[in-house]
Each structure stands twice: as C-alpha cells, then as structure tokens.
Amino acid sequence: MVAAIDYFKENGFKTFTALGEPNRLAIVELLREGELTVGQIADKLEMRQPQASKHLRVLSDNGLVEVTADANRRIYKINPEPFLTLESWLKTFKQQTEERYDKLDDYLKKIKNKKD
Amino acid sequence: MVAAIDYFKENGFKTFTALGEPNRLAIVELLREGELTVGQIADKLEMRQPQASKHLRVLSDNGLVEVTADANRRIYKINPEPFLTLESWLKTFKQQTEERYDKLDDYLKKIKNKKD
DNA sequence: ATAAAATATTCTATTGCAGGAATATTCCCC
DNA sequence: GGGGAATATTCCTGCAATAGAATATTTTAT
Numbered sequence: 001m002v003a004a005i006d007y008f009k010e011n012g013f014k015t016f017t018a019l020g021e022p023n024r025l026a027i028v029e030l031l032r033e034g035e036l037t038v039g040q041i042a043d044k045l046e047m048r049q050p051q052a053s054k055h056l057r058v059l060s061d062n063g064l065v066e067v068t069a070d071a072n073r074r075i076y077k078i079n080p081e082p083f084l085t086l087e088s089w090l091k092t093f094k095q096q097t098e099e100r101y102d103k104l105d106d107y108l109k110k111i112k113n114k115k116d
Numbered sequence: 117m118v119a120a121i122d123y124f125k126e127n128g129f130k131t132f133t134a135l136g137e138p139n140r141l142a143i144v145e146l147l148r149e150g151e152l153t154v155g156q157i158a159d160k161l162e163m164r165q166p167q168a169s170k171h172l173r174v175l176s177d178n179g180l181v182e183v184t185a186d187a188n189r190r191i192y193k194i195n196p197e198p199f200l201t202l203e204s205w206l207k208t209f210k211q212q213t214e215e216r217y218d219k220l221d222d223y224l225k226k227i228k229n230k231k232d
Numbered sequence: 233a234t235a236a237a238a239t240a241t242t243c244t245a246t247t248g249c250a251g252g253a254a255t256a257t258t259c260c261c262c
Numbered sequence: 263g264g265g266g267a268a269t270a271t272t273c274c275t276g277c278a279a280t281a282g283a284a285t286a287t288t289t290t291a292t
Contacts, residue, residue, distance in 0.1 A: 009141075009145055012135075012141060013135065013136050013137060013138050013140075013141045014136075016132045016133075016134075016135040016136035016141065017132075017133075017136035017137075018132075018136075019128075019129065019132040019136070020129050020130075020131075020132035020133035020134075020135070020136040021129060021133075021279090021280085022129050023280095024129075025125075025128060025129045025132065029125055032209060032212050032213065033212070033216075034216060037238080037239090038238070038239060038240090039237090039238065039239080047281095048281085048282075048283095049238080049239070049240090050239085050240075050241080050281090050282080050283085050284095051280085051281065051282085052239095053239060053240055053241085054240085054241090054280085054281090055280095057240080057241095058279095071238090071288090071289060071290070072237065072238050072239075072288070072289045072290065073237095073238060073239080073289095074238080074239065074240090078213065080210070080213055083206055083209060083210070084210075086202075086206060087203065087206045087207075087210070090199055090202060090203045090206070091203075093148060093199060094196070094199070094200075094203070096148050096149070097148065097194065097196055100149075100150060137249090137250085139250090153268080153269090154268070154269060154270090155267090155268065155269080163251095164251085164252080164253095165268080165269070165270090166251085166252080166253085166254095166269085166270075166271080167250080167251065167252085168269090169269060169270055169271085170250080170251090170270085170271090171250090173270080173271095187258090187259060187260070187268090188258070188259045188260065188267065188268050188269075189259095189267095189268060189269075190268085190269065190270090233292100234291100234292085235290100235291085235292085236289100236290085236291085236292105237288100237289085237290080237291100238287100238288085238289085238290100239286100239287080239288080239289105240285100240286080240287075240288095241284105241285080241286070241287090242283105242284085242285075242286085243282100243283090243284085243285095244281105244282090244283090244284105245280100245281090245282090246279100246280085246281085246282105247278100247279085247280075247281100248277100248278085248279080248280090249276105249277085249278080249279090250275105250276090250277085250278095251274105251275090251276090251277105252273105252274090252275090253272105253273090253274090254271105254272085254273085254274105255270100255271080255272075255273095256269100256270080256271070256272085257268100257269080257270075257271090258267100258268085258269080258270095259266100259267080259268085259269100260265105260266090260267080260268100261264100261265090261266090261267100262263105262264090262265090262266105
C-alpha cells in the first residue's frame with residue numbers, strides 16, 4: 001500500500017492526465033457499468049471508431065483499462081488497481097489535513113490558555 | 117453529495133487536468149504539509165517564480181487551492197472540497213464494480229448448478 | 233478465396249499547454 | 263516618495279496532444 005502511494009506521488013500525474021480529457025473520463029464512466037467493445041463505446045459516446053480506439057489506447061497505456069480479445073473484437077474493462085491506489089492516496093491526504101488541523105487546534109488552545 | 121458527484125461526472129476532468137502535470141501534483145503534495153507562499157513553493161520545487169505562479173493559477177482556477185493575501189505575499193493552501201468529491205466518486209465507483217462482480221458470481225453459480 | 237466487419241495505426245493539420253524572459257503591479261521600509 | 267521584495271501577467275516559442283481521414287490488419291462468414 002505504502003509503496004503504491006509513494007509510486008503514485010511520483011507517477012500519479014499520468015493517471016490524472018489520462019482522466020483529464022472529457023471523452024476519456026466518459027469512457028471510464030461508461031465502463032463502470034460493464035465491459036464493452038470499441039464499437040459499443042464509440043456508439044454510445046457518439047465518437048468515431050478511430051478516436052475511441054486512440055483514447056482507449058491512452059487509458060490502456062496508463063493502466064486504467066484492460067483489454068481482452070474476442071475474435072474480431074476487443075473487449076475493454078476497468079482495471080480497478082489504479083483507482084484503488086488513488087483512493088488510498090486521498091485517504092492519506094485527508095488524514096494529513098486532519099492532523100494539521102489538530103495541531104492548529106492544540107496551538108489555539110495554548111494561546112487561549114495563556115490569555116486566561 | 118449526489119449532486120456533487122453528478123457534477124463531477126460532467127466536469128471532473130478539469131480536476132484531473134489540473135493534477136495531470138508533474139509540477140502541479142508536486143505543489144499539491146507540498147501543500148498537504150501546510151500552507152506556503154509562492155516563493156516558498158518555487159524554492160522547494162526548484163522552479164522559477166513565474167512558473168510557480170502560473171501553476172498555482174491553474175490549480176486555483178480549478179478550485180484545488182485557495183489563496184489568502186498577506187500584504188506582499190500570497191499564501192496558498194489546499195481546498196479540501198474537490199478532493200472529498202473525488203473520494204466520493206471513487207467510492208461509488210468501487211461500489212458499482214463490486215455489484216457487477218456479485219452479479220457475475222450469481223451467474224457463474226447458476227451455470228455451475230445447471231452442470232451438476 | 234473473397235468480402236465484410238471490427239479494430240488499430242498512420243499521417244496531417246490544428247490547437248493547447250508549458251517554459252523562458254521580460255515587464256507590470258502591489259506592498260513594505262527607510 | 264523612492265527602492266526593493268513578492269507576485270502576477272504578457273508575449274513568444276516549441277512541443278505535445280487531439281481530431282479527421284485514410285489505410286492497414288485481423289477475423290469471420292460464405
């Protein structure tokens with residue numbers, strides 16, 4: 001877990017870059033409901049097949065989705081791992097923020113006591 | 117909460133875009149430890165002041181950080197809200213994925229029973 | 233073997249974004 | 263009020279990313 005988060009701090013921007021494009025985020029939203037072929041994705045999002053393929057390539061290169069071949073077709077689905085890592089990162093994030101507020105609290109209490 | 121997530125599905129890519137740049141993610145990492153001025157950020161990350169300002173502008177425009185003026189200086193700190201929204205999104209995400217796996221489980225059990 | 237379907241890749245043009253250097257703005261101090 | 267800090271903004275340039283169109287590749291069906 002910790003190692004994954006350390007890695008994320010260095011390389012996590014790639015995850016964000018991949019998700020930082022409207023069509024790709026839409027693809028991810030779509031794949032949450034289940035796996036889909038390229039054609040299905042292109043249809044539902046009203047984009048041309050090559051663009052769908054290219055966006056899926058980016059998502060795949062960055063580990064956000066996985067492909068399995070079914071004859072002619074490529075079935076794409078979410079790879080949960082980077083999302084779990086992201087969630088862990090956010091948790092340590094929140095934790096740290098809370099710690100800081102606690103320290104601030106302590107500090108303010110001290111100040112107040114001095115005044116009393 | 118739900119409204120925030122719906123909004124996120126449409127506009128969340130902006131959050132990702134803002135974080136999808138190494139220097140900006142580094143700034144966010146830095147600000148987790150406490151608020152900092154522009155100069156301090158530029159120093160610690162070994163970047164020139166204008167670049168620091170520009171990255172902070174992007175982060176600010178997308179609501180990831182907040183500024184307060186202290187005379188000459190601008191003090192930047194994390195705005196927790198978008199991170200909390202992101203965390204909520206990831207939670208519904210995981211939930212949905214698990215539901216799908218449960219359904220798959222049920223399906224596989226059915227298949228197996230038929231074979232028996 | 234050929235045709236058609238599904239997908240990936242390439243090429244090209246355009247746009248957007250990041251860095252560098254210079255400049256503007258605001259504030260403090262003497 | 264003049265100089266120096268701290269920060270923001272502007273302009274320019276170069277590079278990376280995106281869309282579109284065309285083409286290549288693989289697989290199935292006949």
